[in-house]
Amino acid sequence: MNEGEVVLTPEQIQTLRGYASRGDTYGGWRYLANLGDRYADDAAAIVGKDANLNGLNLWMKKGVENLWDDTVGKKTRLEKFDRVALQHFRQYARLINQNNGRLPNTSEIERSYYKAVTDNGVSSSAAIDLVINRSLPDMADGYWALGLGIEAERIHNEQAVNNPNGSERDNRKQLISALDKGFDGSFKEKHFTFLQSVMMDVTKLGVEYTIDGWQKIGGWGNGIINDLYKSVVKREWTGIFEIVNNNIKQGNEAFKNEINSLVHDMKAAGKEFGDDLNTQWNNLTQAAEIIYNDIVDNTSQGIEKGVKAIKELSEKMKNAASDLADGSAEKAKQVVEDLAQAAKEAYENAKSTAEKAAQAAREFFKGLPSFKDLAEKFRDLFPNPEGWIDDGHQCLAPWVKETKKRNGKYHVYDPLALDLDGDGIETVATKGFAGSLFDHTNNGIRTATGWVSADDGLLVRDLNGNGIIDNGAELFGDNTKLADGSFAKHGYAALAELDSNGDNIINAADAAFQTLRVWQDLNQDGISQANELRTLEELGIQSLDLAYKDVNKNLGNGNTLAQQGSYTKTDGTTAKMGDLLLAADNLHSRFKDKVELTAEQAKAANLAGIGRLRDLREAAALSGDLANMLKAYSAAETKEAQLALLDNLIHKWAETDSNWGKKSPMRLSTDWTQTANEGIALTPSQVAQLKKNALVSLSDKAKAAIDAARDRIAVLDAYTGQDSNTLYYMSEEDALNIVKVTNDTYDHLAKNIYQNLLFQTRLQPYLNQISFKMENDTFTLDFSGLVQAFNHVKETNPQKAFVDLAEMLAYGELRSWYEGRRLMTDYVEEAKKAGKFEDYQKVLGQETVALLAKTSGTQADDILQNVGFGHNKNVSLYGNDGNDTLIGGAGNDYLEGGSGSDTYVFGEGFGQDTVYNYDYATGRKDIIRFTDGITADMLTFTREGNHLLIKAKDGSGQVTVQSYFQNDGSGAYRIDEIHFDNGKVLDVATVKELVQQSTDGSDRLYAYQSGNTLNGGLGDDYLYGADGDDLLNGDAGNDSIYSGNGNDTLDGGEGNDALYGYNGNDALNGGEGNDHLNGEDGNDTLIGGAGNDYLEGGSGSDTYVFGKGFGQDTVYNYDYATGRKDIIRFTDGITADMLTFTREGNHLLIKAKDGSGQVTVQYYFQNDGSGAYRIDEIHFDNGKVLDVATVKELVQQSTDGSDRLYAYQSGNTLNGGLGDDYLYGADGDDLLNGDAGNDSIYSGNGNDTLDGGEGNDALYGYNGNDALNGGEGNDHLNGEDGNDTLIGGAGNDYLEGGSGSDTYVFGKGFGQDAVYNYDYATGRKDIIRFTDGITADMLTFTREGNHLLIKAKDGSGQVTVQSYFQNDGSGAYRIDEIHFDNGKVLDVATVKELVQQSTDGSDRLYAYQSGNTLNGGLGDDYLYGADGDDLLNGDAGNDSIYSGNGNDTLNGGEGNDALYGYNGNDALNGGEGNDHLNGEDGNDTLIGGAGNDYLEGGSGSDTYVFGKGFGQDAVYNYDYATGRKDIIRFTDGITADMLTFTREGNHLLIKAKDGSGQVTVQSYFQNDGSGAYRIDEIHFDNGKVLDVATVKELVQQSTDGSDRLYAYQSGSTLNGGLGDDYLYGADGDDLLNGDAGNDSIYSGNGNDTLDGGEGNDALYGYNGNDALNGGEGNDHLNGEDGNDTLIGGAGNDYLEGGSGSDTYVFGEGFGQDTVYNYHVDKNSDTMHFKGFKAADVHFIRSGSDLVLSASEQDNVRISGFFYGENHRVDTFVFDDAAISNPDFAKYINAGNNLVQSMSVFGSNTAATGGNVDANIQSVQQPLLVTPSA
Incomplete structure (x- = not known):
């Protein structure tokens, strides 16, 4: 065992894990604390005095206390407190687990704890419980004062977080309200009775311990007396004294601070108002301070006295212990009596003092609700600034949200951050003023921002050396200014400037390394404190890597990790460093500096700053x-x-x-433009659309x-x-x-x-x-002066008083000011009488009117009606406290009575109203009263959920009583009685009966808890059971029936019903129709009945019953419980031999042989019939029972039909027999025989054998090494995973090996087979094996695309290996080897050689990537290049040759060939024949050769080569790239003077003068020869070069023949010369001279001059103001658009002016001309006779035409002149006069004054019989005399 560790048992570790997983922080701490106390002695020996478990326990307690003190002291968000404790405990438990049960040493725990307390954000609701109940649970009552302060602080902060959109005013109201509730009841009593109880308990403890100890020890010696002293005095008394003394002082201070804070807030609020109000407010708060100080003083004195008494008593006990050591019984007795007396005196003293303090406090807090009420009511009058x-x-959120749509970008902040704890860079969202605020842009304004979490850090540099990170310039991001004056693109770019040695790493070798810091913002306030800035050395950081990659990872909270790299620690490990895009919230802002205000300025109205204000x-x-x-x-x-x-x-x-x-x-x-701090809001498609628009x-x-x-x-x-x-x-x-x-x-x-x-x-x-x-x-607000003030204003300005009062009520929310609403009602009525109400409402606006339509009561007994706004529609009434009467009136109203005995009144036309009547008080009596003659029989009473619906039978209205039936109508929402005008009263019991009566319609009927029988009757009904045993009959209709908690019986009856059991053992009978039954919990019986039913048993042992005619039913029997026994029972004489049992997927299908019905048991065979969906037994009327094992055997028997047979996990042999069968393997090694028919066979996970047999079969291997044999027919085989063997057999088969080393076997008569062998795995070896004596020389090997074709030379079969040559035969589709019966093996390399050999037929030959020479030989061949430099010879035949990516040479040879270059600089030679050459990409050389060839250069600088006998060739040279240079090169001695250069449309025609050939360069002149189709230069053998400019000149030269000449856009002069020429103008101002011949001249877009010259010419103007002169001959002139001038010249001409203001000019000898002057525009056309006076011209009407005759040889016919204005000439101009259309108009229809026709001038053939000249003169004379008449 290592020093500093304590081993926990496995059971203890498991217990800790349980606490951690449940998030039970409290339980975990207590458990650890108990471990420490229990093993204190052992722990002291193991880990030393300072680190034992008992010490650890105390440390944990103290840690929680310190954490709380730190949190309150800094006034940060308390939400983090709970999660901190939880994380602390989880971290501690995790450390124990990682150390195999060993407790970590103290330093490890402290590091873990320090990390935890810096975390952020949890529920705050448990914070007070955590401190009071968790840190020192045995002393919870001792925290009365501390608890009060904590509670106030918690509520204040919680409101700021949970109600971020609420005003400060609302949050303060919540604080006051919560404190008031805290003073009520047990908390208030506990607050002041603790002092007396703790004194009493302490004194009593000492006395009882001493007396009890003496009685027990008798005269047992001094050792026991000493033990008594240690256990009683030293441990208990001293500990209690320290706790009481320390924590009561803390509580006292906290309470004092909180009250002071509240008083300060009230004072601050008072500053917002006038002097009079301020004075009253100050008086109030001063009174509160006086009372408070008395409480504090008295309480403190009592505490001090009590503590002093405890100390004295403790000292006496200490001395007594020494005296008792002498062993004198008498003396001991006296000592005990003295102790008891001293204790009694101390107790009485403390009790008396504490009771006085408590009484004073009670007096103060007795008035606190009034004080709270006062503050709340007063603050209702005004918003906080x-x-x-x-x-x-x-209201500004939409503007911020639409930022991207307005300017295409959105703003984010961009600093570098470091992951300090190894769990990735974590960020937090913007949180307004509750979160981080930072000046990113150095404009002096701190704005809310997304931020790095407290356990990670920002890389910073204190540039001004003030010890603070002031703004974004001192971060590393897009606000970092670089040496060149620009701003960095992102954080990595900013950091790169510090890389002084250019090694792409920032470390100690760089001068600035020592100036770098990491800011770990522990309190998340956006302000750097000294303890938050750490050096890289302190954090163990050795270097920062400047390498990064773009990740654009969404971190949540509106933040993004844009770039990510790493930094290296001193221990050699690395961690993440990244450039963040932090969310920006510029609305929440605070200026760094404050403006000092004068006293006068401080009185001005104020609103808090926002944005940049x-x-x-x-x-x-x-x-x-x-x-x-x-x-x-x-x-x-x-x-x-x-x-x-x-x-x-x-x-x-x-x-x-x-x-x-x-x-x-x-x-x-x-x-x-994208910078690091701007996200781009436009997609590429949007940018494209913008360009289009x-x-x-x-x-x-x-x-x-x-x-x-x-x-x-x-x-x-x-x-x-x-x-x-x-x-x-x-x-x-x-x-x-x-x-x-x-x-x-x-x-x-x-x-x-x-x-x-x-x-x-x-x-x-x-x-x-x-x-x-x-x-x-009690303090209260006095509004009497306010009412007088409004009435005073009203006397002189009624509208102002009306509007001011309305807005005070609407926005002051003065619900408690009942007189104000009454006053408003009076104002409304007066305004209506005066006819001003609508005007006043318009001034108020719709929003204010809507607010006033919402009415609330007070704590008194109120009568609430709409004050008159909203036209009596859609009113909301809130009664609050008191016995209120609520009258909604017309409209759809919302009525909420609140507490008290309330009455809701509904009269005629009451609308769609809602009553919310929550009141849990006992003794209240709430009533609904119907007036205006409404009686109960005029209404219907129904229930929907827990709501009562009272509807007028005539449909005029409805009252919904929300939650009326909660707790069966005895809950807090009930209406106790419903009263009617005729005196009838309905109580709750009567209403409950009414709503259970069914109708012929769709009903909703609900049972009560005692149990009921409900009958739905006709209609589609909803029936709901409750906790009793209910009988629910749906009867007719499509019913929905829901069981309750009892053992219910549900009967759907007729119709398609849905029946839902719940808890209990329910019986569900669907009856007739297609029903859905769900038993849910309990042992249920489900009978679908007739129809196609869906039955779900749910949990429990369920029984499904099916009788005759059961239909097409489905059973879903999911129940994973052990011990359950679910049964299907067939009744009505149905036996097993009347049914068939089959399987489909995991479903069991039980079908009646006579076809009368089917039961599908869904997922029955899940887990081979042992899963949660199984039916345990199937019972029949004859007593036979089928268990699961029997059913499993039945469903594997095949028939002569189409079967679905499934193997089980243990392995099976399945035989499909006749029919098209489906066979499915499982996990064992299965033998699956399809036999006859078109079968589908699916392998399982074992090594399976699949045999299709006869028919067209589909065989699918799965996992395992499977053998697949298709047999006869066209089969599809797929081996999937494993080393499989695939034998297609006879027929045309498709074989897929799947993954693994697969073998494809082909024997004689293998048919037309395809192999798909995709497998990208390394190490696999796939083989094709030919059997039955087939050898390689009996086959041919060819390639088509990437496919390998292996064909039998006798035509008996073919194997296509799909995509074999992908990646030159080294790809995932290859067959590694091909084996033959004689032992010969072909590897991939051999096959690749075989398929490149040509034949005399039509071949397809493919090059490989390394480069090849391919010869097509005879036949029409297809040759394909690859990535290498290939030589592709088509030889004889019409060949198609395709280049690859290399620099390839393509020779077409004989025949009509198609050659296609690709990438690379290719050489294409068509050879003989009519060839098509396309160079595509690259700088290509194209030689068409003999024949008529079509050449396309494609992109790149291409050269087209033409020698002698080049034929009739065409060049298509489209290439829009800049910098390319395309050339035509003539060889074999061809020079420029041997050729002619002409233009046809935009095409350039280069013709051999001897007629031997022609090159047409298509679209050469597009964009005047500067377009994408141009040939840049034409080269000749003698070195001469023609550029585009030269060619353009050549094609404008005319000949003696018929020429086509074209102008350019800049404007040109074209002369046609001899011959019938075609001249074309362009966009410039062109001069187009036809000269001799019958020419056709076409104007362009400019102002062109067209001169036909000699011959019969056609001249066509276009856009622009053109001049057209036909010259000699019979010409056709058409001006088209523009203001044109048309001169026909000599000859009989036809002139069309077109649109625009046109002028027709006629001189002497102009001939017999015709003018067609149709136009739809409003322009003015002129006919000008040069050399003629008005009297010289005769006006003659000929049908609809006007003929103007100057002589027998010269006249003009204006076609359709008399059709209307659109055909007329507006003005006739002569040498001596001008006649306008208005002058002529009066004579247009004067038929007797105009000659109708005239064939010979000077004859007397007029219809009038008079002299023609005289008649003409009679028309002319008035025109000349009175031209304007």
Whole structure:
């Protein structure tokens, strides 16, 4: 045994483990303490004086005391206390276990304890019990005063944690209330009677011990007297004295501190109000202090006197022990009498003093409930200045939540942390002000943050040497400033700057190593204390490794471990170091510095600071604008006036934010930058969508909404500490959603600030009218002055009085001020009469109105009704104490009477109301009263659960009495009587009878505890049993019946019923229908009856009964209990030979041979029939019984049909026989014969033999070395695990070996088989074995893809080894060896050679990764390269050749070949024939050779080579990469002057002038030759090189033939020359001259000039303002879009202007032209006659056309002119005049003034018979004289 250890027995260790597993801290400590006391002497000898178990026990007790003192002293969260103790004990128990029962030495225990007490967070509810009852359980009563202080502190802190959103006001109310309860009853009495009881007990103890000891010892000697002294005086008295003396002093101090704290709080609260109120408040608190001081003084004096008396008595006893040693009996008697007298006097003295102190205390605490009441009532009038923060956090939460959606990122903090205890880096969540606050960003504001737990640490560096870690600059993270002035990306980057020697390790060799510290924040407050900063040496850290990996591990609590590395300790071990992303909560913030306020500034209204804003008072002290606005707001007298100033106040406070002025531009951005402290909120798909939407435009409405929201965004950022510098949106909907969240959040914030300033500003004058008064020796609040104040205001401003009173009631929650609600009711009635009520409600707003609709009573007898708000709908009434009357009225109301005898009144139209009547008091009498003539026969009474439902039969209303039937109607929720207008009264007993009556509908009937018979009758009913023996009859309908705790009988009757037994031995009979029966607990009998039923027996010995016609039933009989005996019983003469027994899976199927029914016993065969689902016996009417063993034999017998046979674990032989059978092996070595039929056979875990026999079978091996033989037919064999042998047999079989070394056997006639041999294991050896004399030369070996094909040369069979060549035959699919009957063996290498040999046929040859030469030979071959540099020769035939990843050479040879390069720089030569070459990736060389070839270079810098006789070739050269250089090279002496270069569309055509060949470069001119299809250079044998610019010039040169010339985007001049040419413009301003010939000229997008020249030309404008001149000939001009000018020129031309404002120009000799001027736009078209006066032109109507004739040779026909405006020319311009359309319009329909037709000018053929010229002149003359008429 080692020194310092104590060995525990195995039993003791086991006991400790039990305490630890149950979390029983108290039991564990007591057990250890008892061990210490019991073995104190032995322990002292073993471990020494200071470390014995008795010492350990005392240490444990003291440790708990110290822990508690430390916790209270620092005012940290008490929740950690309980878990600390639990962890401490578990750690201690674990150390004992690890040391094989040896207790650890003291230092080990102390280290464990120190670690435990630094942990965080548990339930606080047991903290007081832990201290009082666990640390010193025998002295629990002695902690009265300490307990009071602890209880107050615990409640205060618990409220802060458990109610983080509650205001400080609410938490203080809870504290006062809890203390008041603590003073009641036993705790109060114990508090002051302890002093007298402990004195009495101590004195009595001494006397009794002395007298009793003397009587026992008689004259037995001095030794016994000494023992008596030691046991009585020294151990008991001294110990008790020390405990009483020390702990009462501590308790006294704690009690005093707590009362002082309470008084201080009350004083502090009083500062928020006016001087008058302050004075009263001070008087009250001073009175409390006086009373308290008296208590303390008297109690202290009593204690001192009592202690002094005990000391004197103890001294006397000590002296008496010496006197008694003399042995004189007489003297001893006298000593005893003296002792008794002294004890009596000490007792009387202590008792008298203590009783006086107790009486004084009782007098004080007698008034405490009133004092508490007073404080609570008064605080109801106003919110605490800090209380608004909790509401503020709630209303601002949506803004913080939407941060990622607004600006695409969210903020986190990024420090380096070290795992100090070996359990990984642990973190804690942000906890508001209750958790850690730290200034991460060095802006002087400490904000709530996720944090490292107390048992791990942060790596820090005190840069300014002040001994404190001030801000994030002194951590290692993204707030660390680097030497170059930038900030580190993350913690590792920050630490790397200290690596002075560049070895990627921070250790003593680096200068800064000694300056590093680890901050272990033990109290988790975010403030570094001296004892929390430790050197690396102290922690045993030798070095920090800068290597890390990105892990992005979610640590919970909103924190993430972003990067992880390690550090090394001095003992050589390593631990984790990581860069954290800590959650940020900027709402909870505190400025480091405080602003000193003047007396005047301290009087201003105040709200606590939030986000980046100081407290309102402090901010106003620093901002004159804010101070003035706050003063104006406080002085505003009406709600309307305050609301008018509220926005400005909110903004002025926000403008004190140091970041103010950075308004959000709200712009679209995909340029998100990721730093270490910004998580990216965009997914890749979102980024892609953003790029697509880069041009998203917003409507004017959306833009206006965004502009209006920008100021509010800045405001909300200030209040929340957020930054919304750049916002992103993917659609207008997203942008408007940002606006909505902004406005909603701002509105909530404004409302919150308004409500929390209300009682400090506009309502404060009213509060100054409240005073205190004494009633019955009790303080109370006097509201009489407040009522007068409101009425005084009402005289001059009724609306102000109305609104002020309403808001005081709504937000002050003055439930106790009954007069105020009555006053409000009066105001409402007056407003309604005056017609102002709706106006006043609008001023109040919906929220305030809703609050006022909620009414609460007082402790008095109240009559509660809605005060008039809410239009009498949906009211909530709370009676509280007293005998109250609650009248809900119309609407759906909630009524809660509270304590006392309450009456709930319901009249006509009472709605859907709810009554909650909890009152456990005896003697109370609660009543429901129906008025307005409502009688009982107008209502129905039903029960739902424990609720009573009283419904109006006409459907007009319902009253739900919640929990009425709790405890059978005798519980605390009952209504004692229900009264009606006709005098009838229903008591509880009558109501209970009513609700058990069934109807023809769907009923819910409940039994009572005494036992009942319930009949459901018609309808789908619910019946519920109780604790008695119930008879529950469902009768007709689909019923649900629930048994209770008795032995119940459940009968479903007709219908599909559900019957549920419970406790007890129940009988369940489903009756007719498809029923569900569940017996649950007990020995139940289940009868499904007719129909298809589901029966569950549950626990117990159950019996399932089946008679004739039992249907298709299922039994689920799970019961793992031992000793149970479950039975199936067949009745009605059913015997075993009338049934068949089969198995399906683990289910037993019992079928009637006549097909009338089946019972499925689910999972019967689980664990071979010995499991929890078995039926122990099956009984028949003839007395026969089948046990489990018999049933197991029956189900293994085969039939001629399709059977399912299962082996058992011991091993079996199964024969399927005829039919398609399923055979299943088990754990033994099974022989499974499928025999005839298509069978499925499944092996088990043994070494099984599977024989399919005849038919198409499926055989599945499992674990074990199995033999599978498919037999005849097309079989599927799968060996799965083990070294299996697979024989497909005759037919086309599929064989899978699975894992293990498998052998595939093939004999003669093996068919078309496939082998799938996937097995990645190393060391396995899989074999194909050919038998029956088959040798290798009887087979061929070829490859198809990765498959190996082994074919019989005589065509009799083939074996396909799937994926054999995966990874060049070394992969998981390979067959290691192929064996033959003559002993020859082919390994993989040999097979690989065989499959690369070509034939005269069509071959598929594959290269391997190392590089190969493949020759296709004759035939149409397929050659495939691999990763090496391959030479692939197609030779003769139409071959397909595929390159691999290397630099391959592909030769097509003869025939029409397809060559495909891949990765690598490949050389492709098509050879003879029409070939297709595709270089794909790499810098490839492509030679088409003879024939008409198609060449694709793919990506990379490719070269296309063309020699003599290159044919009609096409080049497709798409490659968008930058830096590539693609070339066409002409060889065999071909030079540029032997070729022509022309363009067709975007294609470049290079033609041999001798007609021997042509190369078409497809899409060459895409993007003017700068696109992805270009050829960069064209090379010739003579060294000449043509670049793109040169080629572009060549193709614009015209010839004497028919040319196609194209302009470029920059603008070009094209001349067609001779021939019928095609000229095409582009985007620039082009000049396109057709010259001679019949040309076709097409404009582009610019303002182009088109000149047809000679010939019959076609000119087409496009976009732009074009000029079209047809020139000579009969031309067709079409201007299309734009404002075009069309000149037909000589000849008979056809002119179409198209859209836009077009001008048609006609000069002398223009011929017979036609104008088609149809347009739908609003532009103005002009016809200009140059060289003509208006009188020279005749206007002639010809049908719908207008003809303008200048001479017999020159005229213009405007087609469809008279169809309407869309066909007209707007203006006719002549040399001397202009005629507009309005001038001409009046004559359009004047048919008698226009010549209808005219074939020959100058003749008299007009329809009118008059002179034509005269008629024309009659039209013209008025136009010329009065052009505007």
